Amino acid sequence: MAAANDQQDIKREKILEASHQRFLHYGYSKTTMNEIAGDLSMSKALLYYYFPDKSQLYIAVMRKLATDYLKTLENRLNSFTNLKEAFTFQVNTHHEFIVNNYNFFDFFRLNEQNLPEAIWEIVGEVRGAELGLLSNAIKTEVEKGAIKPVENPDEIVDVLMDALHGIRVGSISQKKTNFPRKEHLEEIHTKKLLLLDIFIKGLTA
Amino acid sequence: MAAANDQQDIKREKILEASHQRFLHYGYSKTTMNEIAGDLSMSKALLYYYFPDKSQLYIAVMRKLATDYLKTLENRLNSFTNLKEAFTFQVNTHHEFIVNNYNFFDFFRLNEQNLPEAIWEIVGEVRGAELGLLSNAIKTEVEKGAIKPVENPDEIVDVLMDALHGIRVGSISQKKTNFPRKEHLEEIHTKKLLLLDIFIKGLTA
């Protein structure tokens, strides 16, 4: 029985990998179940044996990405030498994550509103986890006596994350496309580091 | 000739006022030229005598709003006692402006992309003006010796304005609707003030 489940799990993994590649290169709407099945040399019907529907499949891929991302963060945010290093690592990791999976998120660019509820649950979970990790980093520093006490770390981190999220590019053509263009990600990253620098100073001042 | 132009200008003003009301209450797409004409008891054709088309009319209203907004800012940002007061006034004024004209901007919510170029020009001008005013505030404080020198005020203000703009609401349902809902504006405002507080500290630390 364990073996059977192992086999199942392996196949599910294969499906998730193939789906990830398709979604990553062509986006959600330009990927068909037939194509994914084709990549794996299996019938479309089999995909439905493993996953209830297309959106669930996408969500499963996204959940995996989110888990890996958070694992990376956790590993490092358990041991850091100072607050700035911790926050910088978060910003850098996030940047890398977006760059590597840019096209995967075309789902967000196109569907704008009315995405499946499960998507927002994942987004919420990730944000909650990030918030917790960063908030803990602050608490740790306070306990160590490295920085002066902070009244409400969660609130502070919440605001910081919003602020970082808000960083856009193009001072002149300020057209706020909901999702930043890929060619702007580097500039945005730089600006985020600048904001972070000032914010940390303000926090530890 | 002066009289004739005065008359024209007065009528143009009347049209702008009526249009403003319509746009404010029903938004751009739900306002028809017939309705505006009806409000003024004039024919639709006459509107086209004063304004080339509907979008130009909207833009004219927007330009007026922008001018008034900037005038308010300029008045106060020429005389302030400290940096925090200046920045806080900007945030408060902006908040008030958005609250008062919330529905007017439904144009932005709906059209998302591909707005008339002229709209973005105004947005750019306003942002540029705000940036200049706040940047000058910093320079003034530096000259007064009230705060320590700042290497690049424009860059700092640019990042701050992005950050403020990015403040959203709803930690759980983080659905990033491009434009904040009206019922969230107050909470957003509060969060902005918190961000501002930390940012200023970081700047003057």
Add this chain to the structure above:
DNA sequence: TTCCTGACTTTTTTAACAAAACTATCAAAA
């Protein structure tokens, strides 16, 4: 019993087109 498929049904997307609503124009009147 678990895994898998081809054939089938249902749903969604796309394209074409007509009707309706609205924008924009213009000759002529005030």
Add this chain to the structure above:
DNA sequence: TTTTGATAGTTTTGTTAAAAAAGTCAGGAA
């Protein structure tokens, strides 16, 4: 010069049919 009714032109909306993709199922293979 200012104003309008009539009308031309364009965009939006609604309808329908065909095509494409999602999703189902009875039954076969392991």
